Amino acid sequence: MSEQVAEAGVSLKLNEDYCSNCSICSSLCPFEAIKRDTETGKTFLEIEKCQVCGICYSTCPAKAIDIIYYDLNSLIKYLARAKQEYDCDTLVIMCRGSAPNFAGIEELFGVAKFIPLSVPCVGRIPEEIYLNAILMGIKEIYVLACDEDYCRYDRGSPVTGRKILALNLLLEQLGYGKEAIALKRNSLKVKADKDLCIACGNCVFYCPYDAAKLESPGGINFDLTACRGCGLCVAMCPAIALELENWEGESISTLISKLSSEMEQPKILVFRCQWAVFPPLDEELAPNIRSIDLPCAARVDNFHILDAFQKGIDSVFIAACSEEDCKQEKASGKAQHSVAKLKERLGQIGLQDRLHFCTVAPRYPEEFDRELEQFSQRREAIYSKVSK
Structure with missing residues (x-):
């Protein structure tokens, strides 16, 4: 199924031959990308509005929706392979928007060894x-979802809660206990x-959610109930007075060092917004390319870019959502502005071509690959000339 969608050049397709026009997908779509024609009663998809959250795919009773990312077959293959690779019978399914690092998972669920999905x-x-997963012999399943009012896809987290409730009722009847699937939110x-705060007000100005408040006296206070964890502030x-949970500056710097040591020349480091690029479960990057997936492209600060150059990275490629698609209230636009200003300064020493910013959308799976390939070819050509 997913191959057919890929051939069409889009990530999701509504198969009219199987669609029963039940309207479940249109009622759940957070972006009104799936609608029902009031005159014909037919359901149709507006791909330009689709964010490929996959809620429609997972809830369609007629299985009339084909999707390229994380479809049923690829997920089953991943579980079979990962069960052997990780050699354990505990599965943790997590939303990227809420997932902490592995140590955080252990703290939340009390498991030190698990299969990550x-x-x-x-x-x-x-x-x-x-x-x-249960039929494969997985004995414990944990699901980590966003808080319901925090979900970037609006209905994804609530749908998950109801789905797991129904599954647990079924599994209890089959003898698997009351909570065969454990759900937590983060x-x-x-x-x-x-x-460290100097009360400059930058965070107040840039925060898309008005979570930062400048108070006098006392400096900055944060309303954490409003914070969505984009990392723009x-x-x-x-003053380097702010950090984002699990994406602290030092941990990103350490990761850059690790990735640089693994790469061939010319080294290209890719920062990807996790909402703009959905990498396949079996992703294999070129030997000279490594990636870091961030909660938002806005989390990429100038220090990380310059740090990458200092650590031997030839060039930095940043893939973000467009402002219209941004899940963080157009934070990507502010990130693009920041990168553009840094690129201007790099131009003063002839390094501007080593930094590239682009916007891509997961609804068009070839966009990211095409952008990265073109950039990589340019950098490799320049590197070859310089190396001669």
């Missing part, structure tokens, strides 16, 4: 995956060091 939204996971938040803080 990270997806853009847990609402896209069909019931069959949970049942197949949201990444900003952390502020008031001792962190990237814009001149």
Whole structure:
């Protein structure tokens, strides 16, 4: 199925031959990309509005929706392969928007060894995956979703809660206990060091959610219930007084060092917004390319770009959502502005071509690959000339 969608050049397709026009998909779509024609009664898809959250795919009773990312077959293959690779019978399915690092998973669920399955939204996971996992011999299934009012896809987290409730009722009848599938919710938040804060107000100006408040006296206070964890304030803080849970500056710097040591020349480091690029579960990058998936392209600050150059990275490629598609209230536009200004400064020393910013959308799966390939070819050509 997913191959047919890929051939069409889009990530999701509505198969009219199987569609029963039940309207479940249109009622759940957070972006009104699927609608029902009031005159004909037929359901139709407006791909330009689609964000490929996959909620429609996982809830369609007629299986009339084909999707290229994390479809049923690819998920089953991944579980079979990962069960052997990780050699354990515990599965953790997590939304990228809420997932902490592995240590955080251990703290939340009390498991040190597990099979990780990270997806853009847990609402896209069909019931069959949970049942197949149990049939494969997986004994514990944990699901980590966003808080319901925090979900970037609006209905993904609530749908997951109801789906797991129904599955647990079924599994209890089959003798698997009351909570065969455990659900927890988590949201990444900003952390502020008031001792370092200079009360400049940058975070207040840039925060898309008005979570940062400038108070006098006392400096900056954060309303963590409003914070959505985009990291824009962190990237814009001149005093380095802010950090984003699990995406602290030091941990990103350490990761850059690790990736640089693995790469061949010319080394290309890719920062990807996790809502703009959905990498396949079996992704294999070229030997000279490594990637870091971030909660938002806005989390990429100038320090990380310059740090990458200092650590031997030839060039930095940043893939973000467009402002219209941004899940963080157009934070990507502010990130693009920041990168453009840095590129201007790099131009003063002839390094501007080593930094590239582009916007892509997961609804068009070839966009990211095409952009990266073109950039990579340019950098490799330049590197070959310089190396001679």
